[in-house]
Amino acid sequence: MSKKRRQILRMRDLRVSFKTANGIVQAVRGVDLDVFRGETVAIVGESGSGKSVTVKQVMGIRAHNEVVDSGTAEFTYTDDSGAERTVDLMALSDKEMVALKGDHIAMVFQDPLTSLDPTMTIERQLAEGIVHHTGLRGDALHRRCVELLDLVGITDVEARLASYPHQLSGGMRQRVVIAIALSCDPDLLICDEPTTALDVTIQARILELILELQRKLDIAVIFITHNLGVVAKVADYVNVMYAGKLVEAGTTADVFFDPRHPYTWGLLSSMPSVSARREERLFTIKGNPPNLLNEVVGDAFAPRNPYALDIDFVKEPPRFKISEHHWAATWLLDPRAPKVEMPPQLAERIAQMRDEGSVA
Known part of the structure; x- marks a missing residue:
């Protein structure tokens, strides 16, 4: 019998805008997101598509000119008494959010150096959240710090605890940031492009660690990235985001082996291939994303x-269901639309990925 999935986050109709000197930017335009315990959900898309803005709402991180226009984010967790609770993160006060952050929801940011305080030792930075949420002190607190660095694969722990961030390598700093995020045993870990600032070898180690x-x-x-190669390695479910909206979602196999949205076709076609011939040019999606200062009419x-x-220039496409766990918002899936197949080069690439087993 298959294990029952336990939903931890249910986001519906999230809309976020920014007030700027030039007008209002509609950064997130109606996002739905489902996350289950023990699973990795990736959100992928070009820079500026709204990925980070979406997940920062879960952490209650907002800019001074940011406005949440609508939406709910129901988070289910077990409180200190052992009772299961569900709260709407969008409706919580700052004080209530602080109680949840670290203890139940944690985030790993893109650049580990900017996430760490250069004036504090690693042990002190690890200890801060633990003391705040658990009250541990003395030898018990030190043992917990040692345990956390050991958990993320850092050796010579005592020396590292006494170090400052600038004395560690980039990969080691990111491991420390992950240790801090895990210090209070959160239910949900958000990773916002956690390997972008690292070299390829260290990237692979950090992904394997996560x-x-x-x-x-x-x-x-929840794993945020623009790198589909990373998604193939870590994700159970993939959400493709464009211009503030999700345009396709499904299991990793659905999105990589049976993509239906032309934007997803473009993203997959632009992935570098190890077996590509040297003279082959990398595919690029022509044009630029829309300026979200302007109202989007039809399909962005x-x-x-x-x-x-x-019809794409007139009316926004609805979500068309492909299977129980796969949908795409494109008029090409309407029964009345002309039959359009994915580009032959992409079909070849997908067949190659299947043969290589390069998707988890």
Whole structure:
């Protein structure tokens, strides 16, 4: 019998805008997101598509000119008494959010150096959250710090605890940031491009570490990235985001082996291939994302979409269900639309990925 999935986050119709000198930017335009315990959900898309703004709402991190126009984010967790509670994160006060952050929800940011205080030792930075949420002190607190660095694979722990951030390598700093995020045993870990600032070898180690910790601790992970190669390694479910909206979602196999949205086709086609011939040019999606200062009419991707239909410039497409766990918002899936196949080069690439087993 298959294990029942336990939902930890249910986000519905999230809309976020920014007030600027030039007008209002509609950064997130109606996002729905479901996250379950023990699973990794990836949100992928170009820079500026709204990925980070979406997940920062879960942490209650907002800019001074940011406005949440609508939406709910129901978070389910077990409180200190052992009772299961569900709260709407969008309706909590700052004080209530502080109580949840660290203890139940934690985040790993893109650049570990800017996440750490250069004036404090690693032990002191690890200890801060633990003291705040658990009250541990003395030898018990030190043992917990040692345990956390050991958990994320750092050796010579005592020396590292006495070090300052600038004395550690980039990969080691990111491991420390992950240790801090895990220090109070959160239910949900948000990773916002956690490997972008690292070299390829260290990237692979950090990704493997996150996967290992997820399996060991049974936590839910939201993974933000623009790198589909990373998604293939870590995600159970993939959400493709464009211009503030999710345009396709499904299991990793759905999105990599049976993509249906032309934007997803473009993203997959632009992935570098190890077996590509040297003279082959990397595919690029022509044009630029829309300026979200302006109202988006129809499908936001239409001006860049070589398969766009007339209706794409007039009416926003609904979500078309492909299977129980796969949908895409494109008029090409409407029964009345002309039959359009994915580009032959992409079909070849997908067949190659299947053969290589490069998708987790």
